[in-house]
Amino acid sequence: SREESDAARASQKPASEADAAGRKPKKLSEIVVGFSQTGAESSWRIAHSKSIQEEAEKRHVQLLFADGQNVHNNQVNAVNGFITKGVDVIVIAPQESVGWKPTLKEAKRAGIPVVLTSRGVDAEEDLYETVMVADFVWEGRRAGEWLAKQTNGNARIIELVGTPAADVAVMRKTGFAEAIAKHPDMKIIASQSGDFTRTKGKAVMETLLAAHKGEINAVYAHNDDMALGAIQAIQAAGLKPGQDIQVISIDAVKPAFEAMMEGKLNATVECNPLHGPLLFDTIDKIVRGEKVPKRTIVPGQIFEREQAAAAIGSRPY
Amino acid sequence: MLRWDRRDLPLMVTAVLLIALYSGVLVCYDAARSLRFLVDLIKGNAAMGLCAVGMTFVILSGGIDLSVGSVVALTTVLVGTLVAGGCHPVVAFCVGLAVSVAFGAMTGHLIHRFSLPPFLVTLAGMFFARGAAFLVSMQPIGIDHPALDWIVDELGFALAIPGLDRTWVPATALLFLIVLVLGVILGRSTSFGRNVLAIGGDRQAALLMGVPLGATTVCLYALCGLCAGLGGVTTALIDSAGKPNIGAGLELEAIASVVIGGTLLTGGAGSVVGTVMGVMITGIVRAVINLDGRLPSPWHHISIGLLLLVFIVMQQVLIRSAPAARGVEYGHHR
Amino acid sequence: MPVSKALLSVEGLSKSFPGVRALHDVHVEARAGEIQALMGENGAGKSTLIKLLTGVYSPDAGTLRLGGAVIRPTSPRHAESLGISAVHQEISLIPHLSIADNIMLGRQPRRFGLIDGRAVRAKAREALARLSLDLDVSRSVAALPTALQQMVAIARALAVDARILILDEPTSSLDEAETLRLFDVMRGLKAQGLAILFVTHFLDQVYAVSDTITVLRNGCLVGQYASSELPRLELVQAMLGVKLGAKDRAAPGGPAGPGGEASAAEPALAARGLERKGVIGPIEFALRPGEVVGLAGLLGSGRSETARMLFGIEPADRGELAVNGRATEIKTPRHAIRAGLAYCPEDRKVDGIIPNLSVRENLLLALQASQGALRVLPRHERERLVQHYIKTLSIKTPSPETPVKLLSGGNQQKVLLARWMAMQPRILLLDEPTRGVDIGAKLEIEALVKSLSEKGVATVLISSELEEVARNCSRVVVLRDRKQQGELVGESVTPSSIIQAIAHQKEAPSDA
Amino acid sequence: MLEKITEAAPTNANLTGIAILLFTGCAGALLLLRGRREAWPLLGLLALLLFNSVLSKNFFSIVERDGAYYGTPINLLNQGSEVMLLAIGLTLVIAVRGIDLSVGSVMALSGATCVILMKEAHCGPLLAALLSLAVAGGVGLFNGALVTALNIQPIIVTLISMVGVRGVAMLITRAEPVTHTDATFAFIGNGHVGGLPFSMVLVAAVFVVAALLCRRTALGLFMEAIGDNERASRLAGVDDRRIKLWLYGFSGLCAGIAGLVAASYISTADPDRVGRLRELDAIFAAVIGGTALTGGRFYLGGTLIGALLIQTLSTTMYIQHVPSEIEPMPKAGVMLLSCLLVSEESRRRLLELLGLKRGQ
């Protein structure tokens, strides 16, 4: 009975006419795209939103932007709203990978293709067209490897974890743990959440530095913001960040480059937020009925101190 | 027998404004002109609405419950873990509800037995339940079970109104509506409802009038726990997942809905019907911003604030200028 | 004392609060089919005894027996189930609930497990009808004047099948007619075999209904007497614990010379066509310095309304008001206070006391507020004022630091009066100032009013006790249906003439 | 009692630890003897400190560097200053039966205003700070105006401004964290005066101002009267509306100062994350300090102790390596214990259990 009612609705609304074989080809400039963003919690996220919004403008796509304010349920509601409104494509930057199945099914029933960006979801592959992500485990692993090399496999580390249970945090932790597992002398002294924020990164670091005086020689932060906070705490404790204590983080936002140029941050692993161009290329293909790969890894790289000066000019975020 | 009473004035005003708001949205956004929009509204706010129904009673009694968001999370992970461990979802739901009711009853017991401020106890409860949720499962767990899929996909009914579209009303929305009706009945037509109002209106007087303070308080918070548990079940259904970190900030949203619906935070006056209107109002305001889709992130916050502000101010101005509001309030104020 | 089986017997009951011995080794017996008056000064321990009987407090020592069996009421609910029903001194109703709900709370008739609203209203109406009241029972009690709230509370107590009915100052804000109706009901219940305990500070009422009188003083039992065997004078002596000389304080002989005759001076307060639409009709009167003017009328006639309007609580929206000949606009109590008015409200629990603040803070609040936050009264000045008023009004309190909510009802009332006296106002609006105050203090207050009026203070006195109005006022304004009806001046101010004036205008009795 | 403390302190603990514990213990005992409510949260704090001194050897170590002191106790004060500032303002609002949920957002706004003024309008740090405090106070007054003039329930007014003000903060920073390094500005959250964090000086100043205003003038009396029985106080001539209005303004101002401290602490205005859920911490601090949410009597000293208690609790979690996920649980436990300690009823029941039945 449910299918019936969906079908009835679909036939009433020509905007989202669904036929299983292939959609009626359209041009980019004719379509409406609904974009459900996580929120605006970090520089990375804002660069991500901006990239997509600017690209949409450039390509004359009507983009409906919904800020989820970091609440999963808001995002679910926004996507449902897009379905009700009958947009042509839904773009989701999920706050969490788990918890999307019923909503994606709904979109599928309404015949609206879904593109995921910045994070994948934990659901059957046929529920979405494609997913565009960075490899978070790789990022963590890369950071771990770099730190191992830098310290000759001998480090006592404070890990500043992201928000508890956020899967980015979980994956970056996993990757890092994998990498240092090969080196018996690399130890995580403490692993505390800094909530991805500078304030908490600094507060936690201050406290841990006082509690483990002289024990620590490396910091691994799950994002640049926490690392920047930690750097301030290290300085306040009378130590030299980047020398006495190695600092590595992930994201590679502009302030991180500035810190690297000042010699306070040792390295940052890039997690590229500029999904806009690639995203709309993909959407273009989808609305024209072409096949797209299920998974696109947005490549990242590691930036070290030495490269900072050269790279900073070209960093758009 | 319906009778005009000054006590109903805030409710009337809120209803009128809600209708005005909804009509305004209908005029401005054609995407809203469908049954589906309405159902979305109910479905999307079901978890929060369920919590708000329970919260209404607690607030009516002059208390507050900050733990609902965490209890929602606790319930979802319990359900998720149990189902992952091979339990039937329905059994898992029952376990989740039992735990949340027990949790609520415990809160109520502490509050009454040691006459502690509800704010503190439920704040501690909020932290405790959150920690417990993480203890049950550190990571989000997807729930995969045919029975669950059946509930999500098949349980419900198709609603069609001639001239409008046909749409599917899912189990979650149904659950919310049923609890709502039960909540209204509980509030209006049971001695429990009256006792709650009495405690909130004047605790000392209620005691002198023979209201069983202890039993009512425990039941109250147990009820709120139950509603939060149902909110958790709903969330688990909507997400097909159990997540230890979900529901942060839900308590404030629920409290806001209750208060916007005309319930006094100091207790003693208000109704479940008002709360439902409050839930709808906050829901519509959020939905409108998403429907519009042109606002950048900061304006999402600002517009929600502004719209609610305009609403509240109009509500107050109308209530005060209504002719029935003239005259004197004698006697008690608390 | 005639030997007969007591329905309720209290043996050796004691109760102390920090700093106060409220009851000490009290023995009381109440028999079925008997009305017993419980008498004593403010703070004698009457309400405490009642709260012990109803399980609000638990006794430090002593036993309670009901029909011979020992009972230990643990809560008002428990006491009610034992057949003890009570009306407490401070009106205990739930403001936002309707009259019907208040009367039937906890014992609503049900249908299919749900409250049967129609039956609730019917039963509530029935309960009110016993007091010959016909109210719209679906209105909330918050909108009722104090007297009606008190009637509702009484109706609630009557609606239980009780063996013992306790009434703690039920008549403190009732007027004559209501009181008589209540007495009728009490006599009816007595005939049905109930034991009734009844507290009041009005001697007339004691002799009108009670069969026995129990006197408490300072928490101790003075004695239990048959009413017929205890003359007034002895009762008063028993209560006060002193031998009264020729200057019999308790029975003032007839209408004493009313306070300062109207001087020809400029009116201290002149209202011309003052009205608040839909609440109180146009008021037209002038109040000269040194004059005491009474407001008389039936329950709900708008006396309190008039005072509240004058004081700017529910400000007038039409008409003019002149204070000392100068046109003054009073929109808020602050305006009124600035113009030299003071208002002692009728409902002390809601409009009067700040329960958790100390006696000292309550007493000085208005004075301090009128001085502003920055000009703090010097410590010695504060001390002086507080001691002065505690003494003048014989306020019974363990210390000035005691939270005022712990005082007995009458003493709370005295604190309120002191608050306004301390302001040294030029115009004093007193709404039931002696409500719940014992006879000694009542006379003290009257004397105070008189001495103030000699100093040129103009007073508006509202009291449901016509004697009191007649004793103190040189002029009485009669109100009816929230409109001014007429005035009585000079010699014609006697209780009977006031009753006539009210009754005359009430040609077609409104009550059935 | 004192001997117990010295005994309980580990023998290897340095002098500071013993000094701090002794001080807290003595203060607690003194307050207890005088029957002050502040004694109970202070004893709770003492217990927590004792716990830390046993479990963490470095907890009390303080080092001096460049004339300033560093170490966990100092961090505690510095990191706790935000909540202390918020809680002082909130205590006053709560005393008159109000509540201010917008403080966290106001923090974000004032920090953002200040940083943007310096960075883009090239204001001097002092001017920028003053202007942003004015903005914060303005938000408070706006809340107050809605509460007093329109009689809207405080919780809903401030909940709305909590959402809206956060949006405004994001708007002026274009939703991004904005970094600004200015030595004067950085001093607010990181500087030291007389070896102690400057933020503590701010807290002390605000506390003294509030305490003087409330206890040396009749304002405190009026506030307690309003909180206890608003109607009766209005009839007694207390200008409840005006007092409430200014109290909300003051709360906004306190939040503004806290916002400056927060922004200066990390030299960044972070509009989205700063101050989130801080309002709950601050309310907790006030309530654990003895101020009832139902208004009336308030205890500024208790509030400060409460704020310190909360900060010590978080710090303890970091130091004891409690995984962030289950961090809430012990926190809940301590909260519950401390409210049991603060509640008269539960103390009475405890005494009863121990066989020391007394009174009532």
Ligand SMILES: Nc1ncnc2c1ncn2[C@@H]1O[C@H](COP(=O)(O)OP(=O)(O)OP(=O)(O)O)[C@@H](O)[C@H]1O
């Ligand atoms: N809960 C309490 N805590 C402390 N003291 C109390 C408490 N209740 C009553 N008291 C004190 O006990 C004494 C007796 O008070 P009670 O209310 O019984 O007097 P009362 O005879 O009813 O006086 P009134 O005629 O003024 O009502 C008073 O001194 C009062 O201050």
Ligand SMILES: Nc1ncnc2c1ncn2[C@@H]1O[C@H](COP(=O)(O)OP(=O)(O)OP(=O)(O)O)[C@@H](O)[C@H]1O
């Ligand atoms: N029978 C009644 N039923 C309901 N409301 C009534 C009744 N009688 C009076 N009132 C209310 O009482 C108000 C006037 O009461 P007010 O308190 O001014 O009278 P009062 O003469 O001072 O009586 P009291 O001395 O009992 O307080 C009216 O506005 C009316 O709303």
Ligand SMILES: [Mg+2]
């Ligand atoms: Mg009494």
Ligand SMILES: [Mg+2]
């Ligand atoms: Mg009256």
